[in-house]
Amino acid sequence: MNIEMIRAAATRLEGHVRRTPLLNSPFIDEIAGRRVWVKAECLQHTGSFKFRGGWAALSALEPKVRQRGVIAFSSGNHAQGVACAAKMHGVPSVIVMPSDSPALKIANTRAYGAEVVLYDRDSESREEIGARISEERGLTLVKPFDEPQVIAGQGTCGLEIAEQAAAQGVTQAEVIVCCGGGGLTSGIALALEAEASGLRVRPAEPEGFDDVARSLRSGKIEQNARTSGNICDAIISRQPGDLTFPIMQRLVGPGLVVTEDEVLQTMAHAFNRLKIVAEPGGAAALAAALFRKEEIEGDHVIVTVSGGNVDAAMFARALATLD
Amino acid sequence: MNIEMIRAAATRLEGHVRRTPLLNSPFIDEIAGRRVWVKAECLQHTGSFKFRGGWAALSALEPKVRQRGVIAFSSGNHAQGVACAAKMHGVPSVIVMPSDSPALKIANTRAYGAEVVLYDRDSESREEIGARISEERGLTLVKPFDEPQVIAGQGTCGLEIAEQAAAQGVTQAEVIVCCGGGGLTSGIALALEAEASGLRVRPAEPEGFDDVARSLRSGKIEQNARTSGNICDAIISRQPGDLTFPIMQRLVGPGLVVTEDEVLQTMAHAFNRLKIVAEPGGAAALAAALFRKEEIEGDHVIVTVSGGNVDAAMFARALATLD
Numbered sequence A, B: 001m002n003i004e005m006i007r008a009a010a011t012r013l014e015g016h017v018r019r020t021p022l023l024n025s026p027f028i029d030e031i032a033g034r035r036v037w038v039k040a041e042c043l044q045h046t047g048s049f050k051f052r053g054g055w056a057a058l059s060a061l062e063p064k065v066r067q068r069g070v071i072a073f074s075s076g077n078h079a080q081g082v083a084c085a086a087k088m089h090g091v092p093s094v095i096v097m098p099s100d101s102p103a104l105k106i107a108n109t110r111a112y113g114a115e116v117v118l119y120d121r122d123s124e125s126r127e128e129i130g131a132r133i134s135e136e137r138g139l140t141l142v143k144p145f146d147e148p149q150v151i152a153g154q155g156t157c158g159l160e161i162a163e164q165a166a167a168q169g170v171t172q173a174e175v176i177v178c179c180g181g182g183g184l185t186s187g188i189a190l191a192l193e194a195e196a197s198g199l200r201v202r203p204a205e206p207e208g209f210d211d212v213a214r215s216l217r218s219g220k221i222e223q224n225a226r227t228s229g230n231i232c233d234a235i236i237s238r239q240p241g242d243l244t245f246p247i248m249q250r251l252v253g254p255g256l257v258v259t260e261d262e263v264l265q266t267m268a269h270a271f272n273r274l275k276i277v278a279e280p281g282g283a284a285a286l287a288a289a290l291f292r293k294e295e296i297e298g299d300h301v302i303v304t305v306s307g308g309n310v311d312a313a314m315f316a317r318a319l320a321t322l323d
Helices: A003-013 A026-032 A050-060 A063-068 A077-089 A103-111 A126-137 A148-167 A183-195 A211-218 A244-251 A260-274 A281-291 A312-320 B003-013 B026-032 B050-060 B063-068 B077-089 B103-111 B126-137 B148-167 B183-195 B211-218 B244-251 B260-274 B281-291 B312-320
Strands: A035-040 A070-073 A093-098 A115-119 A173-178 A199-206 A256-258 A300-305 B035-040 B070-073 B093-098 B115-119 B173-178 B199-206 B256-258 B300-305
Touching: A003 A050, A003 A148, A003 A183, A026 A035, A026 A260, A026 A281, A026 B103, A035 A148, A035 A260, A035 A281, A050 A077, A050 A148, A070 A077, A070 A126, A077 A093, A077 A103, A093 A103, A093 A126, A103 A115, A103 B026, A115 A126, A148 A183, A148 A199, A148 A300, A173 A183, A173 A281, A183 A199, A183 A244, A199 A211, A199 A244, A199 A281, A211 A244, A256 A260, A256 A281, A260 A281, A260 A312, A260 B312, A281 A300, A312 B260, A312 B312, B003 B050, B003 B148, B003 B183, B026 B035, B026 B260, B026 B281, B035 B148, B035 B260, B035 B281, B050 B077, B050 B148, B070 B077, B070 B126, B077 B093, B077 B103, B093 B103, B093 B126, B103 B115, B115 B126, B148 B183, B148 B199, B148 B300, B173 B183, B173 B281, B183 B199, B183 B244, B199 B211, B199 B244, B199 B281, B211 B244, B256 B260, B256 B281, B260 B281, B260 B312, B281 B300
Parallel strands: A035 A300, A070 A093, A093 A115, A173 A199, A173 A300, A199 A256, B035 B300, B070 B093, B093 B115, B173 B199, B173 B300, B199 B256
Antiparallel strands: none
């Protein structure tokens, strides 16, 4: 896992990925007490950065292998990223989802061209189902974060941040990244190490699901007690990955932790001041910039808004915090 | 008024304006029955394209004249565009607003650095107040649309559309533009005439406030009976401008008219599928693409989402249409 893999992924993504804008607002700056730059990955294809990793993984496969198709386990942003990248490559994808997934998520994943295979959470193992289908059809598994080409794809977001920050004259800043398993966080950290050494990554996580922050403190992989029960579903995983954790350990600063209420308020500020739709997990980094300012250093901070796949009811909850 | 003025405005805007992305979604395409490309000017500084015209007008002034400051009459997007452009130029701005304007609009305009002068709609004339202040302080009036440098500034959005469409291989398309007084519409039309002759502009307006569509049909300037009473407040003016109308007459196709309910549904689709915040007036062009497809020609359509300055209550009304 190195910068050359990220640069190669960027070459393969060119003309297919969206170069998302780096936004700002004087009103956001005022709340944060410093200049805030927002990398709006919610505007990426499929509504999250996950398209980068999906495309990078698909495009790295041998054509003959790719032709047989790919498989992923996910009901969320990774599913859509892989399905859309597969469709754009003209190859089949199978997404294994729990049968109790919201109907809209299933419909959307299908609309991105995937075959959705449902399983019963209680009686079936998704790994067994996935292994059987993969073997029968010769599909390649695309893991959500602990996979070098996926990390390389997410790292292309870091290359863009390096260029866009330089264009704004920002050479020293903390870069807060919404962090689940650490694919985006470690990818951006590797990109910035090579391209913008004055930019240092900090992971942001929801309160009670701060496995990365705790792992960084203790120096070994720590687990979350639960993997559900927080509105930031997109960035909750059991633990950091075996590949992503050593990268984070070497390159990123202490983790930042935010509450659900802070996340909802942040979604409302993003609506009001940046005109973007952030999902809860995608708003965690900006929430840290707004509500943990005493834990951040410097005149500038860069944050990812990593996804925007939120339903109307949850968004209405966020807007209600403006009252 | 010519393409050279637009190119000169683009040079002056470089490094200050945001190059807003051209977004798309397969879900939007499916509703529209063709490929839809969305120029997301809601992501522009101050949340609308008006920053372009404000900056172009300010930057075209003689430094000595500019130094004294500018004045505008507006409680909306033009006010914020002029105020922000003035602040970034380091010169004073005065915005004349009705005293019954929402407190948030007044606060926001002040936050962009403007001195807000309130007047009583019933007993005072804003033109008289503006004329007196201008004379006393030597301020330059920046009109909202019927002003060559403002049209040139809005036209820079058209230069970007020409480049971004070409990058997507789109050489033939209708370009639907949210249309009030015609500044953005005529500016984009002039830019495309020079840079992308296969792209033809169509204005979009709210039902009952279709002065431009009617003027284009009758061949002379027609007025709206009212200038309030529609959620698309940002694109309602009494009539097309003396400068903008002849340009539109020469270059744009028939107007498209959309209902308030269609606009609200479109805002919800933009939330759901594009992850952007559109205000009602800013959603009119996309609404035309989604709901007037039989009046549009070709495999591709390009639309402006021209602004995103909408309050939470109105946005909640839009989201409720998804139920």
